[in-house]
Amino acid sequence: xxxxxxxxxLRYDGLPVAERFHVHARAFSAPLSAMVARTPMGVVxxxxxxxxxxxxxxxxxGPGRTVHGVDPDPRKVAWARRALAGQPNVxxxxxxVEETLDRGAPGRFDAAVVCDVLYLLPEEKWxxxxxxxxxxxxxGGRLLLKEVEGDGSWKHRKALAQEWVMVSLLxxxxxxxxxxxxxxxxxxxxLEHAGFSVREVxxxxxxxxxxxxxxxxxxxxx
Numbered sequence: 001x002x003x004x005x006x007x008x009x010l011r012y013d014g015l016p017v018a019e020r021f022h023v024h025a026r027a028f029s030a031p032l033s034a035m036v037a038r039t040p041m042g043v044v045x046x047x048x049x050x051x052x053x054x055x056x057x058x059x060x061x062g063p064g065r066t067v068h069g070v071d072p073d074p075r076k077v078a079w080a081r082r083a084l085a086g087q088p089n090v091x092x093x094x095x096x097v098e099e100t101l102d103r104g105a106p107g108r109f110d111a112a113v114v115c116d117v118l119y120l121l122p123e124e125k126w127x128x129x130x131x132x133x134x135x136x137x138x139x140g141g142r143l144l145l146k147e148v149e150g151d152g153s154w155k156h157r158k159a160l161a162q163e164w165v166m167v168s169l170l171x172x173x174x175x176x177x178x179x180x181x182x183x184x185x186x187x188x189x190x191l192e193h194a195g196f197s198v199r200e201v202x203x204x205x206x207x208x209x210x211x212x213x214x215x216x217x218x219x220x221x222x
Contacts, residue, residue, distance in 0.1 A: 042110030048117030052080030130194035150181030
């Protein structure tokens with residue numbers, strides 16, 4: 001475990017056991033450090049921040065960052081705020097990405113990180129979601145989108161089963177009628193149709209039982 005991750009997890013020691021377990025499971029099942037390493041300094045939006053672990057890592061790794069986490073789940077937002085109390089460069093809000101834009105944030109972010117969020121939405125809402133995220137970014141801003149790849153592998157099938165348990169059985173993850181996992185070529189096309197230029201597609205599945213893929217993109221120049 002890296003020193004940065006240890007420091008981040010310490011922030012959650014005061015939470016109930018079930019919440020700590022969820023955060024620790026997230027820490028060791030998702031390549032969050034790879035996202036942090038590619039995230040620029042400046043003002044960063046963490047869309048669908050959940051318990052705020054990625055926001056915490058971003059804030060601790062770069063004191064020059066200001067991190068704005070947003071999530072529609074009031075329960076997770078409450079735990080995130082409790083864990084991050086006293087961390088000066090993080091703010092956690094309850095809401096959606098559309099509400100973030102409505103609060104006067106268009107074009108103000110240097111980067112937006114979206115980690116395992118898109119697949120929870122119905123596919124017909126993906127284009128609107130991605131376009132809204134694009135509207136948050138400054139010219140030349142960076143989107144870091146981490147999704148599970150629908151590659152037909154056993155890791156893909158395991159990921160679907162795991163998410164069914166978390167969403168439908170345990171209710172630990174809040175979904176909005178989604179659960180689609182796409183191949184990287186299709187995901188790249190979706191980003192391009194939403195007005196992004198994809199700069200990098202990174203396979204982050206090695207060492208994990210989930211086929212993680214990171215898409216690094218910037219708003220296309222008209």
